[in-house]
Amino acid sequence: MNPLFAAPQALPAAHPGGISELAHVIVALLLVLGVVLVLARALRGARALSGxxxxxxxxxxxxxxxxxxxxxxxxxxxxxxxxxxxxxxxxxxxxxxxEPPASATPVPAFASTFQALLRKGLHR
Structure with missing residues (x-):
C-alpha cells in the first residue's frame, strides 16, 4: 500500500489547559513579584543604613x-x-x-487621593 494514501494516524489529544493551570501560573507570577518587591525594599533599606x-x-x-x-x-x-x-x-x-517654609496648603498623600478617585469611580 502506498503511504501517501494511508489513513492518518490519530494523534494524542492535547492536554487542555484548565482553570487549575491558570491558577498555577498566577500563583507563580505573584510569588516572583513578591520576591522582587521584598528584594527592592531590602536594598532600599540597606542603602539608607549605609549613608x-x-x-x-x-x-x-x-x-x-x-x-x-x-x-x-x-x-x-x-x-x-x-x-x-x-x-x-x-x-x-x-x-x-x-527652617523649611511651612506650606499654606498641605499636599494630600497619594493613598488618600487614589482612594477618593476609586470611590468616585465606583459610585458612577
Missing part, C-alpha cells in the same frame, strides 16, 4: 537643563551648592539650620 546621617541632601531645584542648586547638610552646617556637568561650586554657607 552617613550627618551628610544629607535637604533640597534641590533645577536651574536649567543641566544645572541645579542643592542644599546639603554637613553636620550642623548647611551648604548651598551649584551643580553643573563637570563642576560643583559652593554658593553660600548657612551656619544655622534653615
Amino acid at each position: 552617613d546621617p550627618s551628610l544629607a541632601v535637604l533640597a534641590q531645584v533645577s536651574l536649567g537643563a543641566k544645572e541645579r542648586a542643592v542644599l546639603v547638610r554637613a553636620g550642623r552646617t548647611q551648604l548651598l551648592v551649584g551643580v553643573a556637568p563637570g563642576q560643583v561650586s559652593l554658593l553660600h554657607v548657612l551656619p544655622e539650620p534653615a
